[in-house]
């Protein structure tokens with residue numbers, strides 16, 4: 001028989017064996033105790049549902065799948081089982097009540113292993129290291145400790161408003177400095193960021209940007225075929241390995257450079273108090289050694305990695321909402337004038353007296369969820385739920401978009417409508433969006449109180465000091481605001497760039513803002 005013929009026969013036998021093995025494994029999975037897998041699109045042998053997966057607006061598409069398959073939707077991608085949860089109750093039942101088994105994370109071949117981000121608490125496996133890292137984060141970001149950051153957050157919010165007035169078209173950059181750099185870097189390292197070109201921030205931004213590119217769903221074949229990670233980097237088509245080599249250096253520098261520089265200051269006695277100085281003190285042993293140093297550096301580093309983009313995205317969604325729903329701005333300002341007055345700026349002490357502003361914070365968390373399909377939890381053993389079998393290793397993904405746009409909890413869900421939360425409003429007694437937006441169970445976001453505080457003071461300060469309106473085109477005609485939210489692609493939902501005009505609310509409000517900054521700088 002000619003060699004090519006032999007090759008064809010061998011290849012056919014191999015393919016048929018793999019198909020048989022897959023079908024056999026699938027039927028075994030389906031029926032260990034007579035329970036079927038949860039419903040979902042049928043898929044095809046070997047590759048499973050690769051071609052069924054939506055290419056854009058994934059969360060919305062999966063919400064719509066729910067109409068056909070129910071609240072739990074099961075798919076397999078090249079043998080990798082995935083379960084999407086559209087309902088809050090299922091997420092609580094599985095990710096919270098059974099969190100002992102639903103708290104692991106999957107392995108990420110490109111963005112985790114090859115980019116050397118496995119140190120990151122966000123993707124760390126559910127093990128002893130995980131428990132130590134959660135304990136460290138909790139010490140420094142639990143609800144009552146977050147009061148310690150109020151002053152920094154308030155000052156940074158005022159500078160944000162001032163920068164918006166100066167350069168309205170760079171709003172996103174100002175939001176990044178505010179929400180992320182100025183507050184998070186101070187909390188994590190006691191580091192005061194430079195107004196422009198801060199070194200720590202530049203290192204972190206470079207690494208996070210590379211990570212986001214690597215982690216975008218479907219961006220790298222190696223995530224679907226993990227064995228590809230073993231091919232040498234000179235091999236044709238192995239550009240991903242060469243990219244990963246450069247990007248892994250960014251990850252290393254992001255983690256080590258701020259840590260080492262801050263450590264030097266701690267040793268010199270010139271460091272500002274911070275999470276890092278607190279943890280170093282907590283972990284220093286009687287003999288002078290420091291335990292868990294790698295976990296300390298991971299915790300300080302992850303604050304920017306996990307907290308920057310998320311908070312910026314929410315602030316930008318809030319500003320977009322002001323453009324699309326101008327009444328929200330007017331009503332928020334009326335409440336602030338009534339409660340805070342015109343002679344000073346809002347502070348955290350006013351929060352309990354500002355129900356409408358609180359309604360805006362809730363809508364900001366709900367309306368355009370930052371992580372519409374959140375980070376997968378990995379099931380650690382076979383499970384049975386509602387008559388279905390869920391195999392070990394399944395990646396369970398809560399569809400935050402579906403839960404936060406649930407028409408029963410939040411009628412007219414695509415409307416940014418703080419009134420829904422006011423006494424007598426249609427969602428007055430509905431679930432607080434933070435119960436979904438920050439995730440579930442043992443992997444719930446440890447920065448949630450810090451983040452919500454940043455949102456509150458940012459929103460209150462902007463409304464108290466500036467008016468945001470549509471940008472004007474070259475003929476001086478207002479550019480109509482977008483009619484619906486359009487996000488950039490990627491794991492985190494950032495609204496696509498939009499221009500705005502920003503003006504002081506009044507000469508008096510501008511003077512109060514400038515004075516408040518002068519008195520604190």
Ligand code: HEM
Pocket residue numbers: 121122123141302303304306307308310311314370371374375376377437438439440441442443444445446447448450451452
């Ligand atoms: C508004 C801003 C934020 C939102 C909406 C947000 C949301 C989330 C969500 C949905 C998760 C995944 C939870 C899960 O797997 O069930 C998460 C994880 C995480 N977040 Fe946040 N987050 C925000 C800000 C922050 C901040 C400011 C920090 C740090 C100071 C932070 C640190 C983390 C960490 C370390 C994790 C990984 C948790 C784990 O896997 O154990 N986040 N966040």
